Amino acid sequence: MKSIFLSAVVALLIAASASHTAAQWHTELNYGSAFTTDRFHEFLPSAGFWNWQYQVRKEVNDRYEVGGSVAWSYFEHDFGRITRTGEAIAVTANTVHYTNILAFQFVNQLNLTDPGEAVPFLRLGIGAAHQSQQENVGLFSLGNSGWQFMLNPEAGVRIALRDDLGLVLAGGYSFLPESGGLLPTSFWSLKAGLSWSKF
Template sequence: MKSKYIWFFAMMVLSFSAMSQEKYSVNYSVGIPTGDTADFTESVSWRGVGFDYTHMLNQEWGVGISASLQTFYDDLGYVTTTEGKETVSANRYNYINSLPIYATGSYFINESADFTPFVSLGVGVMYNQKEQDLGLHVFEEEAWQFSLRPEVGFEYDVSYGLGLRAAARYNAAFKSGDLEGLSHFSIAVGVIWTN
């Protein structure tokens, strides 16, 4: 009797995986600092890359994972900083490296057409490394922060199994330990392929 249930369950899993569609995308992203991130590095980041994987549950809903890396950088030039009795004059550079990793849920509108808009929500963590280089002195803080990422975008099928993807994302990180929440907005453009 138990073997019937095991076989039934195995057949359901196999048929589900045979009907499912997997989507993969590699993206280039431009990062726009917001909040505490903009207070530390106000320049737009042109250094970003990401990867997204979506397992389609049906024609409209998908679940997956998303990871990206965005590097923010500001050259503040030659500055003089005084803290307590110590004064340092040197070139100052500010860096923030953000590595968000999310579990995602996505809703695709009009999946059967070539042009497919979608909305997505990611829940996960973001590793943020905040660094200030002042001459030979390096001041660094880092933390894993709880993070949410709402996203809106579209996919466009170019040919069978290959397409283009564009999305606007807000990576919201929350304060962790002594490090403030370092959030940023990003625009991601890339290629997508399906199996």
């Protein structure tokens, strides 16, 4: 299954690369830190420092862009040697939780000002993500993986470095509802990246 995702990612990148011809396109690569919330925070209390996103957007007009994105997030938390209790059971073991999230989203971006040195924007990503939530307990590993709906509103600003290159700073919230045994997933993220344009 993983190879299918990777093939899809590579195909998307190639397609995006090949289609940069007709209109103005904005390409962005960003890196961020993510901070888990709610039940996902109980499963993974640590912040995530492996969050990459690549996206390509086509400019519909000066204020509105649409496109797609691929993102990869990894979270891990080492609980150490802990004792956990359930109904009539108790388990003591070194316990590590981790998850990989590979997200594919359609992106809508609304620029709040006309093109300039600093352009604030609102962005909404809607799509699906494949997540693999895993738990290592002593010698054992248990986990679940599958697809989840994903919603990712963001706000940020693009600061022009030169005509076709900009620095992007953004903050957002990601939510993936419970699905197929996967815990509901939610996290805030702060990201920084580069955005370059092609006319």
